[in-house]
Amino acid sequence: YRTSLFNKELKVLIGGIDVFNEIHVFLADTSSKAAMETWIENLKVLQALNADIIVPSHGSIEKSLNNQALTATMDYLRTAVQASEESGTSKDFVAKLEAAYPGYANKGVLELSAKVVTKEMPWG
Template identity: 30%
Template sequence: MKLFLKSILVSSVALSASAFATELTYKVYNPQTQGIFPVTSTLISGEKDAILVDAQFSTHDAKNLVKLIQNSGKNLQYIVITAGDPDYYFGLEPLVQAFPNAKVIATPEVVKHIEATKVGKFAYWGPILKDAAPTQVIVPNATEAKSIELEGEKIEIKSPGKYASYLWVPRNRTILGGVGVSSGIHLWTADAQSEKERNAWKKTLKQMKRLSPSAVIPGHYIGDIPKATQAIDFTYQYLVDVDKVLKDHKDSASVIATLKEKYPNLAEESSLELSSKVLTGEMEWK
């Protein structure tokens, strides 16, 4: 199987797997540095139907997704939300308005987390998003399904626990990594505040690696999508380094300086700064 990349619009890429009778095409939208977070949404398309994975943070970016889907000419069957963080679901409002027949689903863990945190997240992020904030926070419907189908092709919903999930397409060995996989940026570790939580994260990355994927689409990334499992490897090593640094440094300034020195070329320094304050106990984050 051969995967290739090409530009679509200003800030999207497309991956296409063409070795099978039912061709699945992956169009990846990511606002890169134009967004608050470089969060990924992926349109998986068959011949006639499509599935959208994750809904963007701002409604402005979500409206770009609406155009992308409309221009594809596909029938949108599902919108799958893989994580309980607001950059994965705050953009649902214009998508649901444009595609009222699409089923909006997430794992029970993701839905539970959204329900428990949506008020606080909107209070924090609403003023930052300004006119790109949703007027209504839409919560996905919980599903116990372990997979969904797109024109006969199985797409597995992997739910390793807590409030994050990822998708696995066995036929062309593609992982849509969700919040668990990043590339080109400092990781947002404020939601993995204990070593136990970070170890669980690393365990999930090991599970992904054991699937031997041909392609991995990170949930957050700056730049190009890395080849094969490079994004998994980067994310894992970054978490290892975070734990090492936290053992030697107890204040956020030292943690920030050490990780900047180790990763001088990564974007999203604001994520490093906030996460370091949370991990050292200098700031509360829920």
């Protein structure tokens, strides 16, 4: 159910729901460590396509539109996994992600995701 489109000739990847570019990532649907690690593996497959241009499904035109978008999302997910293991509350989780990614947009998404990741709020 995680679909992206790749044009091999033009080396353009139109990212599906997994592809962000340097903004806070929506984690509520994939809040477990295993789900985030699977997401990272999926992004590695997309990164191996070596696209010259990446159109994220969630992001900003002012941010990376190349493989850096995938790298940044994978790094974010790794940080989120670590923060989930170290955070007792959603506030702790938010503080860790904000410290790691100052200036990232989508703070409301981060706050909602934090509540789901830390199990303060049920989801799905």
